[in-house]
Structures are given as structure tokens and as C-alpha cells.
Amino acid sequence: MPIEVDVAVLGGGPGGYTAAVRAAQAGKSVAIIEKDKLGGTCLHRGCIPSKSLLRSAEVFATIREAAAYGIRMPKGEAGVEWSGVMSRKSAIVEQLHRGLQALMAQHRIQVVRGSGRIIGPSIFSPRSGAVAVELADGESETVVPRHLIVATGSRPRRLEGVPYDGKTVVTSDEALEWPSLPASAIIVGGGVIGVEWASMLSDFGCKVTLVETADRIVPGEDRDVSNELAKLLKKRGVVIYAGAKLDVSSFKVAEGSVEAEIAVGSGKIALAAERMLVSVGRQGNVEDQGFENTDIRTENGFVKVNPATLQTGEPHIYAIGDCIGGVQLAHAAMHEAAVAVDHLLGRAQATSRAEGRDVPRCIYSRPEAAAIGWSEAAAKANGFDVKTAKIPLRILGKALVYGEPEGFAKVVADKATGDLLGVHLVGAHATDLIAEASLAKLLDAVPWEIGRAIHPHPTLSEALQEVMAALDGSAAHG
Numbered sequence: 001m002p003i004e005v006d007v008a009v010l011g012g013g014p015g016g017y018t019a020a021v022r023a024a025q026a027g028k029s030v031a032i033i034e035k036d037k038l039g040g041t042c043l044h045r046g047c048i049p050s051k052s053l054l055r056s057a058e059v060f061a062t063i064r065e066a067a068a069y070g071i072r073m074p075k076g077e078a079g080v081e082w083s084g085v086m087s088r089k090s091a092i093v094e095q096l097h098r099g100l101q102a103l104m105a106q107h108r109i110q111v112v113r114g115s116g117r118i119i120g121p122s123i124f125s126p127r128s129g130a131v132a133v134e135l136a137d138g139e140s141e142t143v144v145p146r147h148l149i150v151a152t153g154s155r156p157r158r159l160e161g162v163p164y165d166g167k168t169v170v171t172s173d174e175a176l177e178w179p180s181l182p183a184s185a186i187i188v189g190g191g192v193i194g195v196e197w198a199s200m201l202s203d204f205g206c207k208v209t210l211v212e213t214a215d216r217i218v219p220g221e222d223r224d225v226s227n228e229l230a231k232l233l234k235k236r237g238v239v240i241y242a243g244a245k246l247d248v249s250s251f252k253v254a255e256g257s258v259e260a261e262i263a264v265g266s267g268k269i270a271l272a273a274e275r276m277l278v279s280v281g282r283q284g285n286v287e288d289q290g291f292e293n294t295d296i297r298t299e300n301g302f303v304k305v306n307p308a309t310l311q312t313g314e315p316h317i318y319a320i321g322d323c324i325g326g327v328q329l330a331h332a333a334m335h336e337a338a339v340a341v342d343h344l345l346g347r348a349q350a351t352s353r354a355e356g357r358d359v360p361r362c363i364y365s366r367p368e369a370a371a372i373g374w375s376e377a378a379a380k381a382n383g384f385d386v387k388t389a390k391i392p393l394r395i396l397g398k399a400l401v402y403g404e405p406e407g408f409a410k411v412v413a414d415k416a417t418g419d420l421l422g423v424h425l426v427g428a429h430a431t432d433l434i435a436e437a438s439l440a441k442l443l444d445a446v447p448w449e450i451g452r453a454i455h456p457h458p459t460l461s462e463a464l465q466e467v468m469a470a471l472d473g474s475a476a477h478g
Contacts, residue, residue, distance in 0.1 A: 002124050003110065005029040007344070008131060008145035010116050010289070013040020015321030015333030016151035017100060022341040024107035031143050032109055033116035033133055038100040040153050041322075042330040043093060045173045052089040053176075054196060054364050056080075057203035061366065062403075069403060080204055082181045089176075112141060118148070118290030118317075128294040129317050147316050147344045150296070150303060151333070152289060154282040154322035159188070161248030162278055168258050169251075169276045172197070182206055182274040186258065188246055189279035190217035192363050195229060197277055199365035202236050209239045209271055211262055216242050218363065222375035222424045224390065224410055229369060229426065232406055241269065284323040300325070310340040318344065327359045335359075357422075360438045362431040367407050370434035372441060373422030376412050387415045389470035393427040396466075397458040404428040409463040411447055413471055418446045429460050436464055447471045 007023040009016045012034030024030045037044055063078045104111050114135040119142075120128040129148045133141040156171035158164060166174045172193055185201055187194045190212025198210045210217065210233070216226040217233075217240060230240055241264055250261035250270075259272045284302040291297075295313035297304045302325035303312060310318045318340040321333035342348075357378075363369040379386045394405035407427025414421055423437035440450050451468035455461045 002130070002142040002144045003031055003112065004144045005031045005110070006145065007147050007149065007341075008033065008143045009149045009151055010118070010131060011040065011151035011153055011321070012038040012111070013151060013153045013321060013333065014042050014330040015337045016040065016149070017103070018334045019149045019151065019320065019337035019341050020109045021103065021107055022338060023345070024109050026341070026345055030107070030109045031112055031145070032104065033112045033114065033131055033143060035113070035115040037097060038104065038111065039097055041155070043096055043100070045176060047330055048093055048096060049089045049176050050172070050196060051364055052092050053085065054200045056085045056088065057200040058366055061203040065403070080181060112143060114141065116143070117288065118294055120293035127316070128314060147318070149337070149340055150289070150312070150317065150319040150323060151321045151337070152285040152323045154284050154328055156279070157281045157283045159246070159248065159278055159280055163251050163253050164278070165253065168253055168255065169278065172277065172279055175277050178275070184273040185209070186211065186260070186271050186273045186276040187279065188276065189281070190214070190240070190242065191220070191279065191281065192218060193279040195233070195363055195365050197279065198233060198238050202233070202238050203366060207237070207273070209273065210241070211244050211246060212240070212242045213245055214242065218369070221361070221369070221371055222410065222422070223377060224408070225369050225371065225424050225426055228407060229363070229365065232367065282322065282328055284325060286323060309343045310336055311343070327356045329359060329361070332359045358441060360434045362434065364431060367404055367427045368430040369426045370430040371422065371424045372434055372437050373420065374412055375422060375424070379412050379421045384421060385415045386412050386421065387471060388412050389467050391463065391467045391470055393460070393463055396460060396462055398460050398462070399428065401458065402428055402460070409467040411467045411471060413447050418448070420445065420447055423464070425463065427460070427463070433461060433464060436461065
């Protein structure tokens with residue numbers, strides 16, 4: 001007999017399991033169809049494991065700089081035990097995975113483990129949207145929901161012509177399982193993932209070369225953020241080539257060795273390292289999902305949805321998360337899960353799919369970077385007459401005490417209305433501090449209100465108070 005539920009979710013990543021829990025909390029019967037493990041890319045091949053490695057790298061970097069804090073370290077005592085680093089990563093992932101399994105049980109959500117494919121009208125249902133599931137043991141199951149939420153996620157995009165072997169030339173998926181720490185690495189792609197890996201590997205003592213086709217790293221962020229991160233990475237020995245193109249015909253790959261050429265300007269530069277990580281974006285998992293049996297349509301490799309409701313071409317089928325493109329971040333997918341479930345439940349919606357500029361963006365390098373809203377250039381390009389303020393973190397007592405005075409806080413506002421347009425941070429704990437700016441955006445707070453709010457001293461949060469006050473010249477340390 002088929003499994004009949006109110007809501008089925010195809011994909012068990014952050015968007016998928018959030019949608020399942022939210023529907024179950026409303027009293028709906030729910031099933032999740034997941035071919036791998038609950039948690040998806042974020043838990044098993046992305047956010048969590050990479051941040052675990054970044055934290056280990058940060059700790060090692062701090063130990064190496066212990067003398068600056070008055071701590072004496074006998075020469076040669078500090079070192080990286082890669083197996084321990086990887087074990088810690090795996091333990092964190094497994095703990096969170098067990099937590100998700102318990103969460104599903106708590107909310108009586110049925111987890112169907114297998115590869116699902118949407119089918120058209122059949123003996124099970126007069127309309128499309130049922131899901132045929134091929135189970136791991138070779139058996140099959142059919143899930144028939146009143147509503148279906150597609151949350152199939154994404155995977156690393158691969159450059160055509162690059163000789164990936166999963167060991168020496170890899171995507172971020174394989175890099176997370178490297179059996180040893182390389183002495184040198186070439187990273188192709190200077191976006192968020194590339195910068196995080198460059199920071200992490202350099203902190204572990206690896207010689208890193210970072211290659212980006214745009215004229216600067218993290219080109220989607222404010223230029224001041226790009227410049228600051230590039231300056232600080234270079235200070236730690238990372239070699240950065242911006243405006244560079246990889247020559248895929250030049251590859252020479254052997255075990256533990258990769259060589260390739262890049263074109264920079266009118267010349268070519270030969271690069272060599274033990275390993276290469278190619279990080280050039282992600283593509284939606286939209287193939288072989290059975291969309292052809294429905295009125296679901298794809299556009300530029302992503303599922304096309306109504307941005308207000310997240311419905312596909314089939315009103316009872318929704319799509320959320322990385323597979324619909326836009327901001328491919330776990331917290332964006334979780335927000336979209338709430339939007340989709342609230343709509344199918346008939347609840348009044350306060351928000352719709354988050355616009356890219358309203359989603360906090362985080363880079364977990366050392367130092368961290370975070371932003372929300374328009375960059376200065378984007379705001380101007382969209383017709384705003386802007387005013388900006390920028391303060392260095394070194395004016396904050398807590399930044400000096402913490403030992404990481406590098407970075408800044410920057411605010412972009414509309415000169416005519418005073419509205420907050422964008423906030424950009426580089427520095428220690430920037431990824432935590434950006435939450436205040438996100439709340440300010442949601443509540444339509446203007447900069448002077450944030451600046452007037454009492455911030456505790458000494459804290460890094462004072463950066464936001466200072467930079468907002470700086471817009472009208474009233475910063476305490478301005």
C-alpha cells in the first residue's frame with residue numbers, strides 16, 4: 001500500500017527537514033524522502049564539516065601566536081594531527097545527525113530512505129505529485145501526498161575539461177575527506193568557499209595559491225570587503241591571482257602533484273602544488289527528479305517558482321532551497337521552508353521568499369566577513385544617492401584584547417531617507433555580529449536608532465553602534 005500523507009518533502013537538507021517539522025507542528029502527517037542522510041549538503045559536505053576544520057585551523061593559528069598573549073610555548077610543541085582534526089569533524093557531524101533523527105521521531109515524521117522520483121497521474125493519485133521511491137534494498141515504495149515540497153539541493157559545479165580524480169584535483173566535497181593535509185594547494189575560485197579554504201589551509205601551514213577569474217576575490221561583496229580580505233590573506237602568505245583564467249588544456253596530474261597554467265593579462269603563469277581544489281559555484285539538483293511528469297519547469301538549471309509563494313507550475317507542489325537558485329544558503333532555505341509551509345497551510349504570510357539583499361551572507365575565514373543588504377556600488381547602480389561610514393575595528397578595546405584588531409565595519413544608507421541599505425563587516429566574530437543588522441533590516445530600523453541603542457562595553461558589538469553613529473558624525477571614537 002502507498003504511504004499517504006498530508007505533506008511529503010523530497011530532500012532532507014536544512015530546507016527539507018525544516019519544512020517537515022513546521023508541517024508536523026501544525027498537525028499534518030509528514031514524510032521525508034532522502035536518498036542519503038538527513039542534514040543534506042550543509043551537515044555532511046558543507047557548512048558544518050568545513051566550519052569544524054576552520055575552527056581547528058583557527059586554534060592552531062592562535063597557538064602559534066601564543067607569545068603575543070604572553071604565553072610561552074616550547075619550540076616544536078604545537079603541530080597538526082590531521083587524523084584528530086578529521087575525527088573531531090566527523091564526531092560533530094554525527095552528533096548533529098543523531099539529533100536530526102531524534103527530531104524526526106519526536107514529530108512523528110516518517111523518513112523514507114531511498115531515491116525519489118515524481119510521477120504523473122496514476123492509480124495512486126489522479127494528479128501528479130506522488131513520489132516513487134527506490135529503496136536501498138532494491139524494493140520500491142510510493143509516497144502519495146496532498147502537498148509536495150521539492151528540496152533536492154545542489155552540488156559543486158564542475159569546470160569542463162578539468163581532470164577531476166577525487167584525490168589530487170577535487171571539489172569541496174572530496175576535499176572534506178582528504179586523508180592528509182597537503183603541503184601546497186591551488187584553489188580555483190575566489191568566492192566564499194575558495195576564500196574559506198584558502199584561510200583554513202594557510203592557517204594549517206599549507207602554501208596556498210588562490211585563482212579568481214573576476215578582478216577581485218568575493219566579487220559579489222562590497223569592494224572594501226574584497227580588498228580587506230585579500231590584504232589580510234596575502235599578509236599570511238596566500239598568493240592571489242585575480243583576473244586570471246585557468247587553462248584546462250595545460251593540466252599535468254600525478255599522484256600528489258598537479259600542474260596547470262593560468263592566463264593573467266597578456267601572459268601565462270605556471271602553477272604547481274600537491275593538490276587542487278576547484279570551487280566555482282554550485283548547480284541545482286534538478287536532473288532525473290521526474291519533473292517531466294509534471295508542470296514543474298526549470299530555468300537556467302534551477303526550478304522555477306512563484307517568488308511570493310514558492311509554488312511551482314503545479315499549485316500543490318512547492319520548491320525551496322538551493323534547487324531554486326538565488327541565495328544558496330542554509331538559512332535562506334530554512335526561511336523558504338517556512339514560507340512554503342505557511343502558504344500550503346493557508347496561513348497569512350508576513351514574508352515571502354527572501355530577496356538576496358535581505359539574507360545575511362557570511363564568510364568564515366580568519367578574520368571573518370559578513371554582510372547584509374546592498375554593497376555601496378550596487379546601491380548606487382540601483383539609483384540610490386548614498387552616504388557611507390566606515391570605522392576600523394582597532395578602535396575597539398575588545399578587538400585589541402581579543403588579539404584580532406584587523407577589519408572594519410561599514411554602513412551604506414540612503415541619503416534622502418536615512419534608510420539602512422547595507423552593512424558590511426570584516427573582523428573577529430563578524431558572522432555573529434551581522435545578526436543585529438539582519439534584525440534591524442526586518443524592523444526597518446534606521447542607522448541612528450541602532451547607534452542610539454546601548455551596546456555593552458567592551459564588546460565587538462560596539463562596532464555597529466560606532467559605525468551607525470559615524471554616519472551623522474556622532475561616533476564616540478570618531
